[in-house]
Amino acid sequence: MQLRPSARRHPRAPVAVAACRRALPLGLLAFCAACGRASEQAPAAGEPAAVPPETAHAPSTEPPPPPPPTPGPPRNGAPTRRPAMANGGEEIARFPWPPPRPSDLVRIPSELVTGGRAEVRLGEAAGRLERAFTDAGYGRLGYYSAPDGFVLVSRMEQIRDDGTPRELPVRWSADIAPPRLFGLSDYLRALFSANPGRYRVIAFVVTTRAIRPDAEPATREQAAEWLDAGADALPAPLAAQSYTPAHRTTALVYEFVRPSSRVAAEQVRPSRTLARTHLERAGLWAALEAPR
Amino acid sequence: MSTIAKSRARQNLARLWLSAAALVFVLLLVQSLRGVYPDLSASWGWFSSMVLPAPALILGVLVNEAARGRPAPARVDRFVYHVTFGLSGLYLAAVLLTLLWGPLTGDALSLLVTSNTYLGILQSLVAAALGVFFAAKPAEDDAAGDAQPPVPARPAAVGAGE
Numbered sequence: 001m002q003l004r005p006s007a008r009r010h011p012r013a014p015v016a017v018a019a020c021r022r023a024l025p026l027g028l029l030a031f032c033a034a035c036g037r038a039s040e041q042a043p044a045a046g047e048p049a050a051v052p053p054e055t056a057h058a059p060s061t062e063p064p065p066p067p068p069p070t071p072g073p074p075r076n077g078a079p080t081r082r083p084a085m086a087n088g089g090e091e092i093a094r095f096p097w098p099p100p101r102p103s104d105l106v107r108i109p110s111e112l113v114t115g116g117r118a119e120v121r122l123g124e125a126a127g128r129l130e131r132a133f134t135d136a137g138y139g140r141l142g143y144y145s146a147p148d149g150f151v152l153v154s155r156m157e158q159i160r161d162d163g164t165p166r167e168l169p170v171r172w173s174a175d176i177a178p179p180r181l182f183g184l185s186d187y188l189r190a191l192f193s194a195n196p197g198r199y200r201v202i203a204f205v206v207t208t209r210a211i212r213p214d215a216e217p218a219t220r221e222q223a224a225e226w227l228d229a230g231a232d233a234l235p236a237p238l239a240a241q242s243y244t245p246a247h248r249t250t251a252l253v254y255e256f257v258r259p260s261s262r263v264a265a266e267q268v269r270p271s272r273t274l275a276r277t278h279l280e281r282a283g284l285w286a287a288l289e290a291p292r
Numbered sequence: 293m294s295t296i297a298k299s300r301a302r303q304n305l306a307r308l309w310l311s312a313a314a315l316v317f318v319l320l321l322v323q324s325l326r327g328v329y330p331d332l333s334a335s336w337g338w339f340s341s342m343v344l345p346a347p348a349l350i351l352g353v354l355v356n357e358a359a360r361g362r363p364a365p366a367r368v369d370r371f372v373y374h375v376t377f378g379l380s381g382l383y384l385a386a387v388l389l390t391l392l393w394g395p396l397t398g399d400a401l402s403l404l405v406t407s408n409t410y411l412g413i414l415q416s417l418v419a420a421a422l423g424v425f426f427a428a429k430p431a432e433d434d435a436a437g438d439a440q441p442p443v444p445a446r447p448a449a450v451g452a453g454e
Contacts, residue, residue, distance in 0.1 A: 178398030190395030194327045259330030260401040 092231045092238070095144035095151040099203070099211060100218035102252035103268050106275035108204070112288040113249045122206065123239025125249070126150060128288070129204050135290070136283035137165070139172075142230020149207035149247060150234055153226045159198045159255075163273040163281040174199075174224075176261060197258040199265065200278065201226065208246040220256040220265035253278045295367040298430065299357075305377060305425070306354060309347045312384040316343050319391055328394070329401050338404045342387060342411050346380070346422060353426060366430040376421040383418045386411060 113128055114120040126143070129152050133141055144151040158166045158173060170177040176197035179190045201223040205211060253275045258265035271278070279285040320339055329335035390407040394400030 176399045178396055181395065187395055191392065192322055192326045192328065194330075195395070195398050195400075196330075260399050262334065262399075262401050262405060263330045 092143060092145050092235050093229050095146050095153075095203070095205070095226075096214070097147060098214045099151075099205065099252055100216060100222070100254070101213045101267075101269065102203075102218075102275075103255040103271035104273075104275035104278070105211070105213075105250055105252045106279065108249040108251055108288065110245075110247075110249065113206070114243060120243040121239060122150060122241045122243055122247075123234055123236075125206060125243045125247075126152060126234045126239065129206075129249075132284050132287035132290075135287035140227060140232070142227045143232070143234050144226075144230050145238065146205055146207045147209045148241075149205070150238060151206070152204045153230050154202045155227050156199050156201050156220075156224045157282075159200045159281075161198065161272075163200075163278045165282060176258065194259060196260075197265075198268075199223075199256040199258065200282075201254040202278070202282065202284065203252040203254070205250045205252060206243070206247055207250075208244065208248070211250055211252075213252075217267040217269060218254055219267070220258065223254050223256065251275055251279055251284075294370040296370045296373050298366040298368040301368055301373045301377075301425070302350070302354065304373075305380060305422075306347075306350045308377065308380055308384070309350055312388070313343050313347045316387060316391060323391075323400070329404075331401060334401060335404055338408070342408070342415065345415075346418065349422060349426070368425065368428055368430070372421075372425055372428055376418075376425040379414075379418045379421045383411070383414045386414055 113125045115128060130141060133152070133154060138154050138157075140155055142153040144153065155172065156174075157171050158177065159171075160166060165171045166177065176195065179186070179195055181187050181190060199220060203226070253271060255268040255271045255273075255278075256265045257268050273281070276285065279288075316339065320335060323329060324332055324335060390403060390411065394403050397403050
């Protein structure tokens with residue numbers, strides 16, 4: 001078979017190909033940079049579009065249009081960093097809403113959160129929930145804003161099959177801990193049975209809205225990040241709001257099981273343990289019931 | 293040079309490898325049925341790569357010999373046999389220990405996967421020893437107690453050439 005003249009190898013062809021290969025990554029880099037700038041300038045999905053200053057300050061005789069509905073955060077289980085209140089001055093991330101599908105949830109009686117008092121601020125309710133967490137041995141907590149309220153998220157802990165926390169320091173470790181072996185029978189049982197890691201995150205949601213969890217479950221990684229993205233305290237304007245009779249406090253329990261560090265963790269749904277039992281075994285229910 | 297009958301040495305090696313492989317197989321099977329390993333392909337892949345090759349080689353040689361009929365009474369260097377047997381025993385002990393150590397770590401699957409590193413080194417040594425053992429030329433000298441009695445010299449024919 002005879003090659004066409006154009007298909008023959010040109011003496012400078014390797015040089016041209018090498019130059020193209022060198023130029024291709026640079027071109028791709030420039031294209032990505034341009035896309036990044038464009039996305040920074042364009043409003044993100046769910047964000048209100050930026051208003052030009054002259055339009056924003058122009059006097060108008062017409063009645064102002066109704067405010068656009070507050071765009072919801074992305075429904076991917078990740079919190080969004082945006083101001084909780086327009087005049088708050090303090091930024092607090094917003095908990096994903098509707099909340100990711102929990103393993104189970106339970107309504108907390110209002111008197112346990114308000115202490116039976118008629119007029120309570122959200123800050124006092126938050127303090128009561130925070131003290132319950134502290135009494136039950138939980139350390140750092142994360143605050144988020146929620147519609148007409150807030151969310152208080154616990155640190156991810158490792159639990160036993162029945163919902164009781166693992167012993168320290170395994171409780172706060174992400175690694176799967178070996179079972180306790182006291183003898184040959186324990187060893188043989190452990191040799192022929194699975195030893196998955198069980199993890200739990202508890203989120204108290206204080207809101208006036210009905211909670212209709214998202215169809216998508218949360219991943220273990222998302223739930224672990226909730227603590228880091230949350231604030232360590234409730235912003236003062238939010239804390240000053242009243243805990244009205246319309247407010248409800250709900251505990252969302254997110255339980256995850258990880259059979260091995262080589263396998264991704266999956267959310268347990270439904271949990272074999274009821275949410276109330278989770279709270280009882282975590283020591284939270286008793287801490288909430290304790291007189292203050 | 294001390295030697296040993298090759299057929300006997302092969303039988304001893306076959307006994308060691310087949311019994312250990314069977315033990316590991318049963319252990320792994322029961323663990324798999326009990327849900328110890330969330331990723332069965334990983335655990336059985338470990339068995340296939342870490343345990344199966346040597347018994348398969350030994351079985352292949354034994355089947356080949358059986359198919360060829362009565363083998364010639366070959367002999368092998370006793371030192372080569374001892375090294376091969378010792379390395380095989382050490383390797384199989386490491387394999388068994390890896391399986392039995394799982395409950396102490398809490399993550400048996402991770403242990404199996406990470407064991408590829410040290411078992412791989414041992415396995416290459418065992419493979420080299422097995423290769424020397426099976427490919428070695430039959431030893432000529434025989435000073436061992438279990439040596440075959442020398443074939444008596446054929447008496448000269450009386451009156452031959454007469």
